[in-house]
Amino acid sequence: MSYQSSLWTRTLCAFAIALSLPSAALAADEFAVSAAQMQALGVQLQRLEKPASIPGMTYPARVVLPPSQEYVVSAPLAGVVDQLLVGQNEAVKPGQALLRLVSPELGEQQLKLMEAASRNRLAQRTLQREKQLAAEGIVPDRRAQDAETAAAEDRARLRQAEAALRLAGLDAASIRRVAEGGAMQDALVIRARAGGTVTDIGIKTGQRVQQSDPLVRVADTSKLWLDIQLPVERQSQVTARGGQVNVVGRDTSAVTTSLGTTVSESQTVTLRADVTRGAPLLRPGEFVQVQVAFAGGGEGWPVPVAAVARQGDKAYVFVRTETGFLATPVEVLDSAGQALRVKGTLRPGQQIAITSVIGLKAAWLGKGGGN
Template sequence: MFDRLSRRAPWRCVIAVVASLAVLQPAQAADEFAVTPAQMQSLGVQLQRLAPGAGTEGPTYPARVVLPPRQEQVISAPLAGVIDQLLVMENDAVRAGQPLARLASPELGELQLRLMEAASQNRLAARTLQRERQLFAEGIIAQRRVQEAEAAAAQHQARQRQGEAALRLAGLDNATIRRVANGATVDSVLILRARTSGLVSHLDVKPGQRVQPADALVRIADTSRLWLDVQVPVGWQGGAASVKGLPMTVVGREIVAAGQSLGATVSDSQTLTLRAEVKRGAQLLRPGEFVQVRLPLAAAPGWNVPLASVVRQDGKAFVFVRTPKGFIAKPVTVLASAGQTVRVAGDLQAGQEIAATAVIALKSAWQGKGGSN
């Protein structure tokens, strides 16, 4: 019996303090009521000083690390053939122009042969045109023969350019193409090279495998620039207008990102995709990785206060601001909430102190003093 009474004793003290608050003299303002420091200590009232942006840790949402399309290159087979040798492995760092694979292709030899024939005919047509012009200048032949030689030379020159373009599309460099056009030895093995620097993210083929034109062979990722696809709920407080440049951080890592766009469609899980670009710490992430991203509590101006400091009365929200005589109930508008923190807007000033605990007891005193019933 004694133990039960002793456990009830603190609550009886609180009730006694609240009762004493109810019989105090009316304050000057209708929503202001007197509370002494001793009564605050008995009730366990703790204060928090208002500061713009203070005390905020916004909500966290799941996100996936995405590689922008321009940051990935796919080396595909320009011709049909057989993979003779792979010169790199997955996760290897490569530089621009580095050999990646050897492709043995009979079509490559045919393309080189066509260029050699077109180049030879072009040289012959050019010499013929030169001779016809000289004969015409001496009055030996008619002008029609010069015109015919000019047309033939133009056709053979176009065929040579077409052959050069086909080999360039196959992956040969200009120096090699010039050697082929001048009669160099035909080679049936093509060296595939990286266009830009990056990491080998995936190998789609194995040595000895037959491939067709446009088959993917090697994928290279440049991870110096990454995106985050953040899944936010449909009722997220932000909007498309406030997304651009919205700062956010990755939980547990020194990574900072900035918002880019907000998806227009809702997924099956009833979320929207908030896309952000990683501004700092991209080297700490890998494409396809899942992380937790923390967003700001709200982009609009306001004050971040504990959830327990906000009370409701007649459908409105209030916080209790400390005054020289006690507290005054200030109406506020809740802008956003995240966990145990809410962002509010109202007639508040930096440096003011609000009640962060025991607000239920203060609400009872306020109602008894002239607040709403």
């Protein structure tokens, strides 16, 4: 027997059972159905627990890395890449060494620092001597003032030389050692500014680079965005800020933060969401399917689509009573797939029919209900 024939047969049986139901004096929207008749009709029940939301509509989304979560390590000085200390896709910690760069400019800057430090020490000693002589009246105060001005200028040159080496990536201990006349470094170790994953290495060992050339790209994927492609006509169904988003097939969720103001050629707008849970399960650039919760929220009962019967322009669910069922009017708030969220005079603990509703509707209308 074909599927259509089986369905038609079951429908005829449902009407036949409905016509055979006893005509006890009941309220207009309540009708009697025994347990045996329920079994014959194939009625299944679902217990109402508490008002809740239903999974929203499903849309495509792209995983995006926020600009603030990525940085590029550039060459602070011109030189030659002496050694690469990390590999592609390797996780790095803040301050971890990425590569060694041999640069003639590094030696020149260290020499400038040594000279500036030496002049500063001499200027400080001269200032102290001139102040003492001026206090004893041996020299005029003007000489002490000139010495103070010269010491301030030499101190500024020292700070400038130190700042240049800091920008080049030399650590504080090395700068202090050079300033004190210690050994100079022949190579510069370039380190990660923040933790993350090495996503791109743009150079090779032995390659000559110029100042500001990009060397290594590092991304922190602990924070991600979802750019959801939302059809224009669906804008009013979602919450642009604070709405719940779940990634299909992943233990990952997000919260909406903004809705785009421009419409693409495919008539979609971008709904952006911050990933709040499960970011390690996603990869920047991949496409996923997401469920976006409906806007509005409020109290509502999640029920299967098959549980709702239509009569005219009204919707009903059939609530189980001691003797049968009560056709209870409801308002459909939203729908997604095979689920609806309805509002009506329903209570936790009640049971509603979720299958063979067409047979129950025939029994209800056969008793004069639904007027």
